Each structure stands twice: as structure tokens, then as C-alpha cells.
Amino acid sequence: MPERPSDTPLESAPKIGIVSLGCPKALVDSERILTKLRAEGYEISGTYAGADAVIVNTCGFLDSAKKESLEAIGEALDENGRVIVTGCLGADEEIIRAAHPDVLAVSGPHQYEAVMEAVHDHLPPAHDPYADLVPPEGIRLTPRHYAYLKISEGCNQTCAFCIIPSMRGKLRSRPANEVVAEAERLVNAGVRELLVISQDTGAYGSDLKYAESAYKGQSYAARITDLCRALGEMGVWIRLHYIYPYPHIDDLIPLMAEGLILPYLDIPFQHASHDILKAMRRPAHQEKTLDRLQRWRTVAPDIAIRSTFIVGFPGETEDDFSHLLQWLEAAELDRVGCFKYEDVEGARSNALASHVDEEVKDERWERLMETQRRISAKKTAAKIGQTFEVIIDDADVDDGAWGRTYADAPEIDGRVNIPGSHDLRPGDNVSVKINSADDYDLFGEPV
Numbered sequence: 001m002p003e004r005p006s007d008t009p010l011e012s013a014p015k016i017g018i019v020s021l022g023c024p025k026a027l028v029d030s031e032r033i034l035t036k037l038r039a040e041g042y043e044i045s046g047t048y049a050g051a052d053a054v055i056v057n058t059c060g061f062l063d064s065a066k067k068e069s070l071e072a073i074g075e076a077l078d079e080n081g082r083v084i085v086t087g088c089l090g091a092d093e094e095i096i097r098a099a100h101p102d103v104l105a106v107s108g109p110h111q112y113e114a115v116m117e118a119v120h121d122h123l124p125p126a127h128d129p130y131a132d133l134v135p136p137e138g139i140r141l142t143p144r145h146y147a148y149l150k151i152s153e154g155c156n157q158t159c160a161f162c163i164i165p166s167m168r169g170k171l172r173s174r175p176a177n178e179v180v181a182e183a184e185r186l187v188n189a190g191v192r193e194l195l196v197i198s199q200d201t202g203a204y205g206s207d208l209k210y211a212e213s214a215y216k217g218q219s220y221a222a223r224i225t226d227l228c229r230a231l232g233e234m235g236v237w238i239r240l241h242y243i244y245p246y247p248h249i250d251d252l253i254p255l256m257a258e259g260l261i262l263p264y265l266d267i268p269f270q271h272a273s274h275d276i277l278k279a280m281r282r283p284a285h286q287e288k289t290l291d292r293l294q295r296w297r298t299v300a301p302d303i304a305i306r307s308t309f310i311v312g313f314p315g316e317t318e319d320d321f322s323h324l325l326q327w328l329e330a331a332e333l334d335r336v337g338c339f340k341y342e343d344v345e346g347a348r349s350n351a352l353a354s355h356v357d358e359e360v361k362d363e364r365w366e367r368l369m370e371t372q373r374r375i376s377a378k379k380t381a382a383k384i385g386q387t388f389e390v391i392i393d394d395a396d397v398d399d400g401a402w403g404r405t406y407a408d409a410p411e412i413d414g415r416v417n418i419p420g421s422h423d424l425r426p427g428d429n430v431s432v433k434i435n436s437a438d439d440y441d442l443f444g445e446p447v
């Protein structure tokens, strides 16, 4: 293929803008769409004005997210006028058409082909043999040093408050060889941390009956423990998100103790009261869960546990809530997120009796966050004087750099601030001695 001088612009290539809303799973969908667009010669525009059309990847998880998605579509229509909608809210085309009848096309989550068809219909690709040059790892929206690795779509659980299974369908896992190959491409491209995501990471491969598949002469089983072992051998940080508390999750803890994957589990417990968990259709044995946490800490003493909880679920009494606070005090989790219960169209929990008043939800949210603030402050204070390996996220700040330890996932957890360090780069791994701490973040110096 003849070479084109690198400064020759692709004048005729149509330009597409993308607005990506929602969770990391939606972000991965956006990355796949971007990769396909670039593979076909489209250019990506960072502004509405510079784009020939805009794709809005929506979120429909909560009513507040739906509102935000509809507003983003409205803004893209005002600023650009040619808008293709996809993502979770796209599963309900009527809602979108009712608010914005002029959108060019609507498709649901992970319908990459439908998005590309809409793009082709409204903006045929310019023919340019050079334009389909895409880096082997695809196009990513995350910084160069970390990447989300999506291992499956959908979920077989039936949690009462969640409509993801009806939007995204039943569990469909990617074959293990495909996941390992993608991970390898990312690592070869400079990624230092892989964040394993899905709707239900622990269930990985059960739909494939844990089938083995081959990559570079080696066979890999589609089972979360086997996959973690394979990923763990790639020499980068492996972090697991969205783990449903299945019994076999216990098998992952020894891999953390061996240093193959980070001693970090993002495991949304949602509540601690037996009755509320039952009403949520979640495993309802939180006393046993406390024992389990204890056992995990015996095997991997440094394990950091992140969780999320819902307060104000229908039927939640003051007793249920007090029980949750006591459970939190006993569990001493490292990171906690908390949502106030909201009805979501299509969720079973909408029909439950005894919805909780908004003021009560607000008050319980405040109390839970205050309880966790105290626990977190105690945990961060205990880290003063210790030294941790830190991956640098940003070094372009006036007073130095900041990064994360194994206990902090990007965007959602705490930071290690390294004031005065100006010679670090994103993706660097440095040992940092912790000198001080606030409720959630640490402050230290390289050693």
C-alpha cells in the first residue's frame, strides 16, 4: 500500500461526535462504536460544531439517568441537529421519540451494527484506503494506562429494583480466548491496569458451560477463576468489578493472596437486613457474609472491599436500617457508595408496599454516609507511615501528581496525592510513603 504523508488531511472523511453517558459498561460500548467508526474511515470530532452527526450513548438505569440522557439528546440536537441515539434508554424508543421526534435513529444497548447502519444511512463513509488504520487495541476513552475489559453482557439474576436483565438480556459471556487476546492487545499497547467488568462478573462463563477455547496454543476455560489466573500472568494490575456474592467468589481470594490479581473486590451487597434483601431478591444471609469477610481477610489480609447499598427500599423500617448501620460497623468495608431508592419504570420493586418518604430516605442516606465516613477515616489514618505502590493517574497538576493504590479504582474510590512531585507521568508505578490522610484520600511522597 503506498504511503500517504502524515500531514495529508482526510478532507472528505465524515466526522462523528460521541456523547457517552452511564456506567463503564456503556463506556465500553462507546469504545467499540468509536473503533468501528475509525476502522471505516470516519473521523471523530470533539465538538458539536465540528461534527457532521453526533451519537448519544444513553443510560436508562434510574429515572434521573433517563432525564440526563434526554437532556443530552436535546443539547446535541440544538448544537448539531443530526443525532443518532443508542444505549440503554434506546431500548425504549417511544420515550425518546416522544421527547425528541427529530433524532435520526434509535437503537438499544450494545447494538453496534444498528448504530453503524444508521451512520451509513445518513453519512456514507468516504472511501479512503488509509482511513481504516486503527491501532490493534481499538479506540479507547480511558487514559492510556488503564482500560475496561468487558467479559460478558446481560445478567441471569432477578434483583427486584433492577431492569438491566430486561434491557440487556440474559448472560452472554465472551469466549475466554477472545478476552485473553483483547487483554494482551491492551497490555501490549501500554495498559498497566485492567478493570474487569460485566453486569455479573462472578457468573462469567456459566452460559458457555465454562467452555475451553484456545489462544496461541494454550487452552483457557471460561470460568472467572481461570480467567483471572490467565490475566494475572500478564504482569499488570487486574481489578474486579460488579461481583454478585456467589459462594465460588471465595475461590478468587487465594489468587489475591498470590498477587495474581489485586486484593480488591467490588461487591454490591445492597443491604444487610434479611427482610429487605429478601424483598430485593438478593442473597439474604448477611450474618454469614460477615463470617465470609473475616475468612477473606484471613487469606488476603490487605483485601479492600468496595460495596454499594440502597437506602429507603420499599418496606425498609427503622429497625432494618439500624441493622444495616450495625452491619456496616462490623464489616468495616473500605469503600461504600449509597443510593436512595428510586422507582424505575419496569422494575418489580415499584409494586411493593410501604414506599419510604423522601425525607426519610435523605436522612438515612446522611446517616449511612456519616457512619462510613468514620470507618473510612479510621482506615485511611491506619495507612499513615506505610508505603504503597501507586499508579499515577495525573501528573499535570500545579501542586504535584496523584494516583491510586490497589485499594482505589479509578473515578469511584480515593486518591493518593503526591504534592511537589513534578517528574512523574501517568501510568508510572511508584512507591509512596503515606504522610497524612483525610477521610477518603491519602497524601504522601515517593520513596
Ligand code: SF4
Pocket: 155, 156, 157, 158, 159, 162, 163, 164, 165, 199, 200, 244
Ligand atoms: S445482579 Fe446486578 S445487573 Fe443483575 S439483576 Fe441484580 S443488580 Fe441487576
